[in-house]
Amino acid sequence: MSTSETPAKQTIITIVGSGMMGSALVFPARENGHTVRLVGSPLDGEIIDACRKTGRHPKFVKDFPAGVEYYKIEELDKAMDGADLLICGISSFGVEWFAEYMLPRIPETLPVVSVTKGLIDDGTGQLISYPEYWARRAAPRKLRLNAIGGPCTSYELVAQDQTVVTFCGEDLETLRWMKGLMQRPYYHIAVSTDVMGVETAVALKNAYAYGVCITVGACERVYGIDSIPHYNSQAGAFGQSMLEMQKLMRLLGSSNDEALAVGIGDLYVTVFGGRNRLLGKLLGRGLPLDAALKELEGITLEGNVIVVRIVKALRAWAAQGKVDLAEYPLIAHLGEVLIDNKPANIPWEAFVAEKR
Numbered sequence: 001m002s003t004s005e006t007p008a009k010q011t012i013i014t015i016v017g018s019g020m021m022g023s024a025l026v027f028p029a030r031e032n033g034h035t036v037r038l039v040g041s042p043l044d045g046e047i048i049d050a051c052r053k054t055g056r057h058p059k060f061v062k063d064f065p066a067g068v069e070y071y072k073i074e075e076l077d078k079a080m081d082g083a084d085l086l087i088c089g090i091s092s093f094g095v096e097w098f099a100e101y102m103l104p105r106i107p108e109t110l111p112v113v114s115v116t117k118g119l120i121d122d123g124t125g126q127l128i129s130y131p132e133y134w135a136r137r138a139a140p141r142k143l144r145l146n147a148i149g150g151p152c153t154s155y156e157l158v159a160q161d162q163t164v165v166t167f168c169g170e171d172l173e174t175l176r177w178m179k180g181l182m183q184r185p186y187y188h189i190a191v192s193t194d195v196m197g198v199e200t201a202v203a204l205k206n207a208y209a210y211g212v213c214i215t216v217g218a219c220e221r222v223y224g225i226d227s228i229p230h231y232n233s234q235a236g237a238f239g240q241s242m243l244e245m246q247k248l249m250r251l252l253g254s255s256n257d258e259a260l261a262v263g264i265g266d267l268y269v270t271v272f273g274g275r276n277r278l279l280g281k282l283l284g285r286g287l288p289l290d291a292a293l294k295e296l297e298g299i300t301l302e303g304n305v306i307v308v309r310i311v312k313a314l315r316a317w318a319a320q321g322k323v324d325l326a327e328y329p330l331i332a333h334l335g336e337v338l339i340d341n342k343p344a345n346i347p348w349e350a351f352v353a354e355k356r
């Protein structure tokens with residue numbers, strides 16, 4: 001217990017990865033009075049230089065709260081010294097780096113929470129969450145790995161828009177403690193011990209955002225980019241997305257409707273405000289995949305990663321007679337576009353099988 005002579009130790013939150021989401025979490029953390037240390041990934045050196053110089057992330061329109069500390073990856077030991085919580089802010093493309101470079105440096109006592117959205121093949125053809133993947137990579141050491149899922153664009157979090165996310169992990173007490181550290185009047189945190197459910201739902205939404213946004217681009221191609229928005233087709237694809245997400249979640253081991261709802265909310269925000277929507281729209285306008293990717297060079301697009309992983313798994317299971325691909329017509333088509341390089345052409349009739 002602290003006395004007037006021994007003030008309570010300030011909580012130290014170290015965030016590794018100074019991309020948009022890791023950096024956005026600086027705001028609730030620092031506003032709550034914690035010591036916040038933002039550490040760049042190996043390629044984030046220029047971002048850290050800019051933060052030190054201007055007190056603002058180059059992609060944000062608002063300064064960081066005063067008192068944030070900035071570190072380069074070479075200064076990681078210093079940034080982790082005495083840390084109470086480690087936030088992993090890297091994207092799917094840095095998952096291996098995090099496994100190789102970060103995991104051996106994380107003490108078993110230090111809770112970790114990751115924002116990274118995705119699933120990964122465990123080497124046997126089974127898809128698992130990133131926390132599970134990292135736990136297996138760290139074994140026999142037992143790390144305290146948790147994750148954040150849900151609809152939360154970084155720039156809207158920075159703007160303090162009302163935002164509802166889900167912290168998931170194995171230990172409810174740890175989740176409640178992290179919630180206490182990070183919640184703000186605009187940042188609302190649910191907790192869940194269904195890691196696979198939440199992580200599957202928020203990974204799948206990146207794939208299905210392509211499906212919905214292909215229909216948006218297709219309307220723009222027909223009616224013109226500046227025409228009034230058309231909603232029937234995107235709503236049709238949205239409903240089909242929800243159905244396939246639910247089936248895929250069951251297939252991957254979660255039948256949790258609350259987790260599904262987290263993913264559906266995340267799909268909604270991604271369709272309207274995410275980066276993945278941009279690729280879907282360009283494909284829907286008729287651009288070949290290569291041309292669309294070139295136009296969006298430099299923008300983080302994780303939908304490709306998840307479509308390829310899911311569709312490869314589904315094709316393998318279909319070949320073994322374990323699943324019927326016809327039950328997943330939208331993501332199967334996304335596989336044709338992203339793996340087989342076919343033009344985007346939503347298979348509408350496949351969505352209208354007779355329902356019970």
Ligand SMILES: NC(=O)C1=CN([C@@H]2O[C@H](COP(=O)(O)OP(=O)(O)OC[C@H]3O[C@@H](n4cnc5c(N)ncnc54)[C@H](OP(=O)(O)O)[C@@H]3O)[C@@H](O)[C@H]2O)C=CC1
Nearest residue numbers: 017018019020021041043090091093094097116117148300
């Ligand atoms: N849970 C949540 O509430 C939310 C989560 N997200 C998710 O958060 C993650 C990060 O998104 P966001 O910050 O917007 O993306 P950014 O692209 O802005 O940042 C990605 C971060 O990952 C790092 N990274 C990428 N590739 C590598 C690599 N090969 N090795 C090491 N580090 C790497 C980047 O560093 P570098 O500059 O070196 O490439 C950067 O620090 C994504 O998975 C996204 O889906 C997004 C919104 C909300």
Ligand SMILES: O=C(CO)COP(=O)(O)O
Nearest residue numbers: 150151152153274275276
């Ligand atoms: O996950 C997100 C919001 O919850 C952000 O989606 P994008 O990666 O498509 O920008």
